[in-house]
Amino acid sequence: MTTFVTMDKLINYLLEFGQLNQQQIDLIKRKAQVLELKKGDYFSEAGKIPKQVAFIEEGILRVCYYNSEGDEITKYFVDENNFAVDINSFNQKIPSSEYVQAVTDCTLLVFSTESLNDLSATIIQWDAIIYKITEKALVEKVNKLSPMLAEDAKTRYLSFLEKFPNLANRIPLSYLASYLGITQSSLSRIRKSI
Amino acid sequence: MTTFVTMDKLINYLLEFGQLNQQQIDLIKRKAQVLELKKGDYFSEAGKIPKQVAFIEEGILRVCYYNSEGDEITKYFVDENNFAVDINSFNQKIPSSEYVQAVTDCTLLVFSTESLNDLSATIIQWDAIIYKITEKALVEKVNKLSPMLAEDAKTRYLSFLEKFPNLANRIPLSYLASYLGITQSSLSRIRKSI
DNA sequence: AAAAACTTTTGCCATTTGGCAAATAATGAA
DNA sequence: TTCATTATTTGCCAAATGGCAAAAGTTTTT
Numbered sequence: 001m002t003t004f005v006t007m008d009k010l011i012n013y014l015l016e017f018g019q020l021n022q023q024q025i026d027l028i029k030r031k032a033q034v035l036e037l038k039k040g041d042y043f044s045e046a047g048k049i050p051k052q053v054a055f056i057e058e059g060i061l062r063v064c065y066y067n068s069e070g071d072e073i074t075k076y077f078v079d080e081n082n083f084a085v086d087i088n089s090f091n092q093k094i095p096s097s098e099y100v101q102a103v104t105d106c107t108l109l110v111f112s113t114e115s116l117n118d119l120s121a122t123i124i125q126w127d128a129i130i131y132k133i134t135e136k137a138l139v140e141k142v143n144k145l146s147p148m149l150a151e152d153a154k155t156r157y158l159s160f161l162e163k164f165p166n167l168a169n170r171i172p173l174s175y176l177a178s179y180l181g182i183t184q185s186s187l188s189r190i191r192k193s194i
Numbered sequence: 195m196t197t198f199v200t201m202d203k204l205i206n207y208l209l210e211f212g213q214l215n216q217q218q219i220d221l222i223k224r225k226a227q228v229l230e231l232k233k234g235d236y237f238s239e240a241g242k243i244p245k246q247v248a249f250i251e252e253g254i255l256r257v258c259y260y261n262s263e264g265d266e267i268t269k270y271f272v273d274e275n276n277f278a279v280d281i282n283s284f285n286q287k288i289p290s291s292e293y294v295q296a297v298t299d300c301t302l303l304v305f306s307t308e309s310l311n312d313l314s315a316t317i318i319q320w321d322a323i324i325y326k327i328t329e330k331a332l333v334e335k336v337n338k339l340s341p342m343l344a345e346d347a348k349t350r351y352l353s354f355l356e357k358f359p360n361l362a363n364r365i366p367l368s369y370l371a372s373y374l375g376i377t378q379s380s381l382s383r384i385r386k387s388i
Numbered sequence: 389a390a391a392a393a394c395t396t397t398t399g400c401c402a403t404t405t406g407g408c409a410a411a412t413a414a415t416g417a418a
Numbered sequence: 419t420t421c422a423t424t425a426t427t428t429g430c431c432a433a434a435t436g437g438c439a440a441a442a443g444t445t446t447t448t
Contacts, residue, residue: 067344067345068345068349071344073344075340076340087333088333088337091329131325131329134329135281135285135328135329135332138329138332138333138335138336139281139282139332141332141336142335142336142339143282145339145340145343146269146270146339147261148343149339149342149343149373149374149375150265150267150372150375151262152406152434152435154434155262172394172395172396173395173396174396178344179343180343181343181344182435182436183435183436183437184395184397185396185397185435185437185438186434186435187396188396188397188398189397189398189434190435191397192397192398346404346435346436347405348404366424366425366426367425367426367427368426376405377405377407378425378426379405379407379408379426379427380404380405380406381426382426382427382428383404383405383427384405385426386428
């Protein structure tokens, strides 16, 4: 089933980073493919070279990997109005060490490598826009991660609640715990203590 | 005193990310200014808009801030053959929340905002090169930070030793401890236990 | 509605880490 | 060298977090 999606969120997001005329907008819309994921579905798998990039219209994804002890770690969450991709693997065409899973039902707009190349070749500002988006996303990731090391688990949880008030209740405890770097039971106790 | 510096490291580093002819290389060398810092000197201060970017020819810098409890936190170290700048503040011209300090005596090659603009206007590949460098640096930061949350302090310390075998002995314990997210005494005990 | 599957909480205790202050050790200056 | 300064280690105990398994709570399926 293909739900009707306006792609307004995507276009508005892109327009934050550069100008686009109607013709360019239409082209972008044509290149984007709607992908609906159910909770628990995977968008990409570890060990494969990612060949597409997703913009999240609706829902939450998480990017995960297994650490040296074999525990599943949630590296970060990606929610509405953001792109999800393992930039490093995507650019360098190397197998990803991460996998991406839908935390909730999701509506994604997917761009294949070829579509992105077409857009890059056709829309003169495209590369600059993508560059700005990439840099902003990476800076945000660093700024989220850095303070986490310097604070205890309770503070990390409170910061998470503060920054993502609408995420905490949509995410299973175990995912959040591994993101915060603590065990599920510790998080449960921290939650009780508040 | 201005020491003679060949700038070879800088040029070789730039050439990893794009081609440059001799004329362009000479221009870059002319735009770079050598800055010698003594251990403990500051390269930039919190609260100010950064107006220069440093390439580290020799030495180690650290990027720091004060957390909510007023503790000084080492966000990360930057060593030879890397650029140091608060990208976010630099690009957006907003006051930095970080400051940059020399951990060891350093030889830096400094580019002012104006120099960078000149290079960008004169060298056609400049922006693309800077973009690749920026992206790579940010991806590396994320990849360093992410696993740290998922591991205990001893493992974090061992990984640090593994990744930066030549850094650990050049860095005061307190700096390293705050980078690893633990107290100095804990790090001392961890070190003893190995 | 009942059963099954999954998620969250809790108890118990071990281990890790923190906080503080004093003791050592190392470094740099006179 | 000697003193002063700074960095590191250590002791003592408290607090935070982990590991494991069982209990309680939710959601989904039949």
